[in-house]
Amino acid sequence: MSRILVTGVSGLLGLNFAMKVHGKAHQVIGVANTTPLTGVDFKCLQAELTEPGAVEKLLDQEQPDLILHCAAIANVDACEANPTLAAEVNGVLPGRIAESARRHDTQMVHISTDAVFDGVRGHYSEDDDPNPLSVYARTKWEGENAVISANPQALIARVNFYGWSTSGQRSLAEFFFNNLSAGKLVFGFSDVFFCPLEVTILAETLLELAGTASSGIYHVVSSECLSKYEFGRRLADEFGLDADLIQPASVRDGGLVAARSPNLQLRTDKLSAALGRQVPGQAAGLKRLHDAYLAGLPQRLQGLSVTNS
Numbered sequence: 001m002s003r004i005l006v007t008g009v010s011g012l013l014g015l016n017f018a019m020k021v022h023g024k025a026h027q028v029i030g031v032a033n034t035t036p037l038t039g040v041d042f043k044c045l046q047a048e049l050t051e052p053g054a055v056e057k058l059l060d061q062e063q064p065d066l067i068l069h070c071a072a073i074a075n076v077d078a079c080e081a082n083p084t085l086a087a088e089v090n091g092v093l094p095g096r097i098a099e100s101a102r103r104h105d106t107q108m109v110h111i112s113t114d115a116v117f118d119g120v121r122g123h124y125s126e127d128d129d130p131n132p133l134s135v136y137a138r139t140k141w142e143g144e145n146a147v148i149s150a151n152p153q154a155l156i157a158r159v160n161f162y163g164w165s166t167s168g169q170r171s172l173a174e175f176f177f178n179n180l181s182a183g184k185l186v187f188g189f190s191d192v193f194f195c196p197l198e199v200t201i202l203a204e205t206l207l208e209l210a211g212t213a214s215s216g217i218y219h220v221v222s223s224e225c226l227s228k229y230e231f232g233r234r235l236a237d238e239f240g241l242d243a244d245l246i247q248p249a250s251v252r253d254g255g256l257v258a259a260r261s262p263n264l265q266l267r268t269d270k271l272s273a274a275l276g277r278q279v280p281g282q283a284a285g286l287k288r289l290h291d292a293y294l295a296g297l298p299q300r301l302q303g304l305s306v307t308n309s
Contacts, residue, residue: 066106066107238287
């Protein structure tokens, strides 16, 4: 049995990963930065990883085989409001964890973002130069560089994902589902393109990729790119909701504080070559999201005790 340490375990990816993989083959140890989760079947610890010596102490104590570093300040506009904290958590901390992982001979998977690119042209490969537009994107790119510098054997996954969360308000899929279910009119950006991957498919893919002993940067996103407006309409169709409640809009009129990249189509041929298969398109992900809903996952997640997730 392998031991997997998951930082940011109360977040969307961390929690779904832990719940998906914990079991006979893998033992998950989750780390939350405030109150640990309750009501889960994996070990959950409280730790402030930015404190001096906290990371080293945690690795000495738990002796994981793999670290999945999900913890970050992921709210884009919150990063604009507090760039110093964003730089510490998103930019500096990943390098500290990577260095400790190297010293402990522990495999590390670091979660980054597609937003490191400016989105001017799209169709980005792992070899293309990032040009981050926001504090969030810039600090996440700094985190990538810190990890590579400290631990060249680490794996860096640039991701974009959606799924069910503890708050019910963490992903674009939840935004569309909640509003459409209530019969509310919403807007979807028709000029912003992305390649989101359903979170449990992402969890499986990350674990599979880690099993190949790959290192360096990989784009771990869906093989199919679409606009956020089209994503909302496809979700509506999957759930039998009224897609006409979604009106096309421009990101320029969205009232967002931080700049967003308009075209984040990422190439996945490097990932497909490592896995020996194609990454799923949007239909498979939306079906997985719907199946989880029918199985009661949203209610189960929202019943967990967590703060500041």
